[in-house]
Amino acid sequence: MNIEQYQRITDHMLTAIILVRSDLSIEYLNPACEALLELSQFRALKQPLLSILIDQDDQFDAQVALSRLLANGQPYTRREAVLKIGLRDKVVDYTASLIVDNDAPDDRARHRILFEIQPMDRLLRISREEHLTQQHAIARQLVRGVAHEIKNPLGGIRGATQLLARTLPEAGAEYTDVIISEVDRLRHLADTMLGSRKPPAFALVNVHEPLERVRALILSQFLSQFPADQLQVIRDYDLSLPEIRADKDQLIQVMLNIAANAVQAMTENKDHMQGRTPTLIFRSRILRMFTIHSVLHRSVIQLDIEDNGPGIPEELIESVFYPMVTGRANGTGLGLSIAQDIIHQHAGMIECHSIPGKTVFSLFLPWE
Ligand SMILES: Nc1ncnc2c1ncn2[C@@H]1O[C@H](COP(=O)(O)OP(=O)(O)O)[C@@H](O)[C@H]1O
Ligand SMILES: [Mg+2]
Known part of the structure; x- marks a missing residue:
């Protein structure tokens, strides 16, 4: 030839x-x-x-x-x-x-x-995604197990301390109060670590509703914290999106965890903002023929929450979805792992891309 x-x-x-x-x-x-x-x-x-x-x-x-x-x-x-x-x-x-x-x-x-x-980009992404999902599930299980073990004796300790307080003279109450309030703090932490064990209550949801709720919550919280500053929330919605079957309250929790991280990153590192106005972008799109956890879906809804903050610290970028991984002094590192958990129960996935000045968390939710 x-x-x-x-x-x-x-x-x-x-x-x-x-x-x-x-x-x-x-x-x-x-x-x-x-x-x-x-x-x-x-x-x-x-x-x-x-x-x-x-x-x-x-x-x-x-x-x-x-x-x-x-x-x-x-x-x-x-x-x-x-x-x-x-x-x-x-x-x-x-x-x-x-x-x-x-x-x-x-x-x-x-x-x-x-x-x-x-x-091969796409295939690589899929196998990597499966691998990560498995690892996150194991880490979540580990954390749940530890939380369970911590929580078990706390009830007993609290009860015994209350009994002890009765037998002690007045001055001892100061110390028993410290024990009780620390026990309560631990119990609260253990509950967060355990996460919600409730399966999602599925109903038809227009995904813009939880997004709008989160926008209102974030804006009012920001205003009460920084009355003199400005936070911009840009909405870029595809209003033709169909409703999906989801648990609205759980979606709110997911979006709130992600948006709250973004606001924290933009406000806690003011000098990294280099004069930029803290800006969030909420974006919704529909994708055709998209694979999630090796299942090919005809239609998938993509929701992005983007910020113009300093970006995820390089050493954390591979591990932010793991439980107990945090870049903040008083963080629990549970927000993203809980979000991931919830989205998995919706047969969806979360992805994140971050460079200084632009961090995007994308939720992918199948529609069917
Ligand atoms: N939009 C973001 N910009 C920069 N860093 C982020 C962003 N979202 C998450 N992170 C990083 O990921 C870490 C884990 O987040 P999360 O699981 O919610 O736990 P926590 O908020 O308790 O630290 C955060 O501590 C932060 O370092
Ligand atoms: Mg968080």
């Missing part, structure tokens, strides 16, 4: 294809590949293949694999190669195979290598 014939076929393919001569110069790439690599045919033809396709750490390996392919025709597949595309990294799988054309007029065209490239 000549190059025009290859082109005519691969131009219509959705798989990204690169055709390479035996000296590794690029002969052709199809439109799907131009889109994937964000590179025009014209520019690509001037670049050595290795600089485009192979990640830097990997040059040696790839060269060996390519020469083996040319020598004995053995195709190979490289998984999860990290390609630098523009300023971003893209993860792809690719397969290289040899095409031999004995009638080719040009020596270099007698042996060609065909690359088929598949972007």
